[in-house]
Amino acid sequence: MSENAPEYLDFIKDAVAKDVAEGKTKAVRTRFPPEPNGWLHIGHAKAIFVDFGVAEYFKGECNLRFDDTNPEKEDISYVEAIKRDLRWLGYDWADREFYASDYYETLYELARKLIRMGLAYVDDLDEDEIRAYRGTNVPDKNNITYTPPGKNSPWRERSVEENLDLFAKMRAGKFADGAKTLRAKIDMGHPNLLMRDPVMYRIRREPHYRTGTAWCIYPMYDFQHPLSDAIEGVTHSLCSLEYEIHRPLYNWFIEHCEVFPSRQIEFARLNLTRTVLSKRLLIQLVRDKKVAGWDDPRMPTIAGLRRRGYSPEAIRDFLGRIGIAKTDSMVDIQLLEHCVRENLNKKASRHMAVLRPLKLVIDNWPKGQVEFLEAVNNPEDPAAGTRKIPFTGELFIENEDFRELPPPKYFRLFPGNQVRLRYAYIITCTGFDKDPVSGEITAVRCSYDPATRGGDAPDNRKVKGTIHWVSAEQAVDFEARLYDHLFAVDRPMDVAPGTSFLENFNPQSLEILSGAKGEPALACVEAGTCVQFERLGYFCADKSVLNADEDSKPGALVFNRTVGLRDTWAKIEKKG
Numbered sequence: 108m109s110e111n112a113p114e115y116l117d118f119i120k121d122a123v124a125k126d127v128a129e130g131k132t133k134a135v136r137t138r139f140p141p142e143p144n145g146w147l148h149i150g151h152a153k154a155i156f157v158d159f160g161v162a163e164y165f166k167g168e169c170n171l172r173f174d175d176t177n178p179e180k181e182d183i184s185y186v187e188a189i190k191r192d193l194r195w196l197g198y199d200w201a202d203r204e205f206y207a208s209d210y211y212e213t214l215y216e217l218a219r220k221l222i223r224m225g226l227a228y229v230d231d232l233d234e235d236e237i238r239a240y241r242g243t244n245v246p247d248k249n250n251i252t253y254t255p256p257g258k259n260s261p262w263r264e265r266s267v268e269e270n271l272d273l274f275a276k277m278r279a280g281k282f283a284d285g286a287k288t289l290r291a292k293i294d295m296g297h298p299n300l301l302m303r304d305p306v307m308y309r310i311r312r313e314p315h316y317r318t319g320t321a322w323c324i325y326p327m328y329d330f331q332h333p334l335s336d337a338i339e340g341v342t343h344s345l346c347s348l349e350y351e352i353h354r355p356l357y358n359w360f361i362e363h364c365e366v367f368p369s370r371q372i373e374f375a376r377l378n379l380t381r382t383v384l385s386k387r388l389l390i391q392l393v394r395d396k397k398v399a400g401w402d403d404p405r406m407p408t409i410a411g412l413r414r415r416g417y418s419p420e421a422i423r424d425f426l427g428r429i430g431i432a433k434t435d436s437m438v439d440i441q442l443l444e445h446c447v448r449e450n451l452n453k454k455a456s457r458h459m460a461v462l463r464p465l466k467l468v469i470d471n472w473p474k475g476q477v478e479f480l481e482a483v484n485n486p487e488d489p490a491a492g493t494r495k496i497p498f499t500g501e502l503f504i505e506n507e508d509f510r511e512l513p514p515p516k517y518f519r520l521f522p523g524n525q526v527r528l529r530y531a532y533i534i535t536c537t538g539f540d541k542d543p544v545s546g547e548i549t550a551v552r553c554s555y556d557p558a559t560r561g562g563d564a565p566d567n568r569k570v571k572g573t574i575h576w577v578s579a580e581q582a583v584d585f586e587a588r589l590y591d592h593l594f595a596v597d598r599p600m601d602v603a604p605g606t607s608f609l610e611n612f613n614p615q616s617l618e619i620l621s622g623a624k625g626e627p628a629l630a631c632v633e634a635g636t637c638v639q640f641e642r643l644g645y646f647c648a649d650k651s652v653l654n655a656d657e658d659s660k661p662g663a664l665v666f667n668r669t670v671g672l673r674d675t676w677a678k679i680e681k682k683g
């Protein structure tokens with residue numbers, strides 16, 4: 108697992124190594140701290156890669172800690188989904204599974220300690236007043252942003268005794284939701300707004316999925332997170348760059364609570380084109396039913412990628428290639444697609460399937476004859492061997508592989524032209540049947556040349572096109588789900604004020620073809636397995652993460668398109 112980790116851990120590895128060399132750190136311990144308010148996405152996979160990778164590199168440990176101090180949004184189903192995805196990615200946290208909600212009592216005591224030190228107070232200002240007193244960044248006359256000092260709360264100078272008493276009453280449920288908060292007493296003139304007496308506790312009568320109604324006060328992230336790290340003896344708390352501005356506060360709580368000196372180090376978060384990486388936004392797609400669920404194959408969630416046909420190796424390959432930087436950037440989703448394509452090219456067995464079938468009749472084929480032709484399973488892997496595919500007088504070909512009137516440079520079937528049927532024979536198009544009413548072409552007619560079995564022409568004649576096919580009698584039916592990017596633009600969040608990112612949703616992100624036909628071997632492809640449909644792309648037999656009834660099975664086959672065959676990324680890379 109994460110065999111590539113060391114090279115890619117880059118500056119984080121160096122920072123940790125320095126702490127170890129200087130004797131500040133004895134045994135390295137990191138943590139991955141998801142909030143159970145949604146399913147993990149590929150951005151989290153990057154954080155996991157870093158957190159577990161650093162621990163592994165330094166022969167330390169990585170805790171899985173659920174950062175569950177926000178009762179409104181959290182749920183046990185998310186805890187389960189997160190653990191399932193972590194396991195699938197190949198990570199093992201053994202018995203190091205923790206919950207910030209288990210620390211409520213300890214956190215409460217640490218808050219009391221700050222009160223006793225004169226470093227925390229109960230405030231009666233409401234949320235809006237707190238914001239107004241804190242102040243905000245404003246442009247000066249030269250349009251340079253500056254931050255005028257805020258204003259102290261009139262309740263800031265309460266005595267230690269009064270604060271201890273009021274805080275106990277807050278816990279005991281004596282006050283209404285929002286009526287009081289506990290705040291750290293730092294500096295209302297601090298240039299970093301987060302340091303202006305941040306709220307540590309709020310009153311919220313909302314049952315928590317683990318602690319039930321035991322608490323009606325809940326600790327805020329900035330107070331809870333550093334102290335949870337310290338309680339667990341986390342030496343290096345690795346997180347994405349948006350937490351950089353929180354670091355002084357992280358250090359303030361650690362220092363003044365006099366607890367284990369955990370150290371926060373930030374790295375660039377992963378942003379990907381044509382998708383969104385934020386649970387808050389992903390949940391909107393699920394709730395608005397823009398997608399079928401968290402594991403919809405269009406979703407950038409781990410479960411969605413898995414259902415789409417990605418393997419943990421392809422995801423790790425991608426994370427290794429993008430590396431870990433100190434500044435945010437946008438990664439082209441085509442790089443992710445390139446990684447899964449390379450991965451599947453090596454391991455996916457090849458099959459023939461027709462997505463939009465058009466009947467092809469071979470008029471000179473002996474009536475009722477079935478011939479079995481040999482086909483290579485995977486040209487990249489000789490050990491994968493060969494298989495026999497049935498060939499008959501009526502076949503299905505791809506609708507777009509025939510044109511009544513061919514455009515220039517069209518080398519596929521049209522009246523009078525020859526093509527090679529993959530692994531089979533060279534055929535000549537002799538005509539077609541047309542429905543007199545609708546004008547629709549109902550069948551293409553051709554003759555085959557028996558001397559060309561296997562597709563080779565004995566007379567070296569030039570045949571430019573090769574097309575795929577399946578036997579009409581022996582084909583299996585399946586549903587093809589053609590997935591495309593979730594959003595139609597690279598940066599879906601770039602929208603005019605007052606409009607939603609949902610307006611950039613790609614209405615063509617899913618096309619369902621119910622009448623697709625495949626060679627008989629497809630009936631045996633197990634749900635969750637990926638194959639290549641020759642000339643069409645990589646497809647994965649559908650496997651739902653939550654509901655096995657939905658899985659692809661004989662008689663109800665469903666194949667999800669993982670990615671097409673054309674590698675747009677390789678071209679981009681070549682151009683530089």
Ligand code: ATP
Pocket residue numbers: 139140141142143149150151153154174345346347375376377378384385386387
């Ligand atoms: P989201 O906005 O998706 O809810 P979050 O940061 O609120 O993300 P958490 O569950 O709190 O989600 O995050 C757990 C860890 O994953 C944090 O350490 C966070 O830094 C990291 N993380 C979240 N998103 C990304 C990302 N896009 N790239 C890298 N790391 C990320």
Ligand code: MG
Pocket residue numbers: 142
């Ligand atoms: Mg969060």
